[in-house]
Amino acid sequence: MLLFARMPYSDTSLRDIAAAAGVDVAYVHRAFGSKAEIFRQALLALAPLDDIAAGDPDGATMINRICDLAFLRDPRKVEDVRPLHLLTQSILCSEARAIIAQFFGTSLALPLSRAFGHADPGRAHFALSLLSGFVTHRAIFGPADLLAIPEADQRQMLQTALMNAMLPGCSDGVFGWRPI
Amino acid sequence: MLLFARMPYSDTSLRDIAAAAGVDVAYVHRAFGSKAEIFRQALLALAPLDDIAAGDPDGATMINRICDLAFLRDPRKVEDVRPLHLLTQSILCSEARAIIAQFFGTSLALPLSRAFGHADPGRAHFALSLLSGFVTHRAIFGPADLLAIPEADQRQMLQTALMNAMLPGCSDGVFGWRPI
DNA sequence: CCCTGTTGTCAACGCTCGATGACAGGGTGA
DNA sequence: TCACCCTGTCATCGAGCGTTGACAACAGGG
Numbered sequence: 001m002l003l004f005a006r007m008p009y010s011d012t013s014l015r016d017i018a019a020a021a022g023v024d025v026a027y028v029h030r031a032f033g034s035k036a037e038i039f040r041q042a043l044l045a046l047a048p049l050d051d052i053a054a055g056d057p058d059g060a061t062m063i064n065r066i067c068d069l070a071f072l073r074d075p076r077k078v079e080d081v082r083p084l085h086l087l088t089q090s091i092l093c094s095e096a097r098a099i100i101a102q103f104f105g106t107s108l109a110l111p112l113s114r115a116f117g118h119a120d121p122g123r124a125h126f127a128l129s130l131l132s133g134f135v136t137h138r139a140i141f142g143p144a145d146l147l148a149i150p151e152a153d154q155r156q157m158l159q160t161a162l163m164n165a166m167l168p169g170c171s172d173g174v175f176g177w178r179p180i
Numbered sequence: 181m182l183l184f185a186r187m188p189y190s191d192t193s194l195r196d197i198a199a200a201a202g203v204d205v206a207y208v209h210r211a212f213g214s215k216a217e218i219f220r221q222a223l224l225a226l227a228p229l230d231d232i233a234a235g236d237p238d239g240a241t242m243i244n245r246i247c248d249l250a251f252l253r254d255p256r257k258v259e260d261v262r263p264l265h266l267l268t269q270s271i272l273c274s275e276a277r278a279i280i281a282q283f284f285g286t287s288l289a290l291p292l293s294r295a296f297g298h299a300d301p302g303r304a305h306f307a308l309s310l311l312s313g314f315v316t317h318r319a320i321f322g323p324a325d326l327l328a329i330p331e332a333d334q335r336q337m338l339q340t341a342l343m344n345a346m347l348p349g350c351s352d353g354v355f356g357w358r359p360i
Numbered sequence: 361c362c363c364t365g366t367t368g369t370c371a372a373c374g375c376t377c378g379a380t381g382a383c384a385g386g387g388t389g390a
Numbered sequence: 391t392c393a394c395c396c397t398g399t400c401a402t403c404g405a406g407c408g409t410t411g412a413c414a415a416c417a418g419g420g
Contacts, residue, residue, distance in 0.1 A: 008272045010190050014378065024399050029379060031397085091320055092188045092272045101321045109323070121325035126314070126337055129326070133313015134306070140271055141281045143289070145301035146309070157306055157345065164344050165337065194408065204369050209409060211367090 004042045005081040009090035014038075039090070040099055047083030049103065053111035062115035063162045066108065066128075070135050071155055088136045104128060116166050127165040134158055184222045185261040189270035194218075219270070220279055227263030229283065233291035242295035243342045246288065246308075250315045251335055268316045284308060296346050307345035314338055 003012045003020060014035060018025045032038040052065050069084040087103055090096040104125075113124040138146060138154075146154070183192045183200060194215055198205045212218045232245050249264040267283055270276040284305075293304040318326060318334075326334070 007274070011274060013376075015376085023397095025378090026380080026400075027398050035378065089272065091316060092269065094187070094191060097320060101323075104321065105323060109325070120329070122323070122327075122329045123337075125317070125321075125323040125326040126329075126334070129314045129317030130310040130341060131313065132317060133311065133315075134309045135313075136271060136316070137305070137309030137312060140277060141284065141305075143281075143285060143302070143305040145289070146305040147302075149300070149302045149306075154306070157303075161310060161341060161345055165341055193406075195406085203367095205408090206370080206410080207368055215408065 001038075001042050001045065002079060002081050004039060005046065005085040005089060007089065009039060009093035009096040036095055036099070039096055043086055043099065043103060046081055047086050047103065047107075049083065049107035052107065053114065057115055059116040059166060060163065062112055063159055063166070066112065066131065066162070067155055067159055070131060070158070071151065082135075084132070084135045085139055088132045088139070091132065091136070104132075112166070119166060119168075123166060123168070127162045130161055130165055131158070134161075181218075181222050181225065182259060182261050184219060185226065185265040185269060187269065189219060189273040189276040216275055216279070219276055223266060223279065223283060226261055227266050227283065227287075229263065229287035232287065233294065237295055239296040239346060240343065242292055243339055243346070246292065246311065246342070247335055247339055250311060250338070251331065262315075264312070264315045265319055268312045268319070271312065271316070284312075292346070299346060299348075303346060303348070307342045310341055310345055311338070 001017070003016055014028050015025050017038065018028045021028065028038070029035075032041060047069075049069075052069075053062070057065065069082055072080050072082055087100050091100055108128055109121055109124040112127065113119050113121045116124070137143070149157075181197070183196055194208050195205050197218065198208045201208065208218070209215075212221060227249075229249075232249075233242070237245065249262055252260050252262055254260050267280050271280055288308055289301055289304040292307065293299050293301045296304075317323070329337075
């Protein structure tokens with residue numbers, strides 16, 4: 001199950017999953033019905049996003065919560081899988097795309113937009129795209145220069161970037177600087 | 181060739197390429213040597229990133245140039261392929277990862293860092309991760325809410341986000357707002 | 361003319377994949 | 391005891407993949 005967070009959908013074979021679980025391939029398939037169904041169940045189990053908007057949080061709190069989904073609490077623990085890794089690892093797989101798109105839209109973009117006073121949902125999608133890029137890049141490439149930045153600083157950079165993306169006033173030209 | 185910009189490396193079979201070129205599968209393989217070599221050649225041909233740092237541009241110019249790689253000049257033209265699509269489409273494919281990582285690091289991150297007065301390369305990687313997230317998200321999901329934003333505005337949002345990410349003064353708490 | 365290299369095609373190989381169907385143990389309730 | 395479902399294995403299927411070798415057509419140079 002955790003495998004889907006470590007490698008893309010297409011690279012995760014039923015045989016890998018079966019081996020990790022110590023059972024036969026056929027059983028994995030029979031227990032869930034299909035590979036896509038396993039992926040969907042893994043998303044539901046490992047990415048419980050329903051409570052992310054609990055308590056009608058304000059924008060900053062919401063972004064803080066979303067960043068929780070991106071950073072491991074304890075990187076030493078193999079089983080500490082962050083939901084966003086599950087979402088971003090398989091973004092590019094055609095089979096998993098629809099499932100992921102639904103999660104992104106309903107479980108993240110809508111609550112985020114609401115937390116910013118029903119801001120333009122497109123802006124929420126924009127912010128989330130930045131976030132997913134960061135998660136993917138860090139997880140896949142793990143550029144040494146980026147990893148050299150202390151995790152707390154990385155998180156602060158990310159939170160600020162998302163905050164700026166969501167605040168129209170901030171995003172449209174900061175400090176007098178304007179896009180050319 | 182253009183296929184690699186439209187779907188991930190793993191979804192692009194030699195048979196697809198051969199069919200698009202109107203030749204036999206075996207010939208495609210024989211002409212290039214291997215699938216990975218085709219991909220590398222496609223990157224070199226379609227993503228000429230060497231001149232992106234020509235003339236020692238300042239930060240804003242550099243970001244402007246990089247955004248050029250993300251937005252289609254003429255979306256109606258099938259053959260108008262943006263280099264960044266080639267880079268981001270196959271980020272998650274294990275076979276293509278190393279090739280792409282090299283392009284990102286040497287052809288984009290380093291010049292970007294240089295354009296900002298030899299800023300922390302980690303910060304350049306951070307900015308590029310946001311960029312690749314935007315490109316991927318937009319190309320793959322194409323959320324209606326995001327596409328509803330005029331392309332000029334999208335571009336401005338993206339440029340501002342990258343600018344903020346590169347400027348330490350801006351990124352670490354804008355307008356008095358600080359990450360929790 | 362022959363020799364050689366290029367441009368292609370064809371059939372096939374070995375491999376991995378997701379999916380299926382047959383079947384075996386092992387509890388559990390009637 | 392018998393029937394029944396759940397758990398799990400085994401062998402196998404058909405499809406798609408990258409790759410390979412044999413071979414044909416054709417040109418250019420000597």
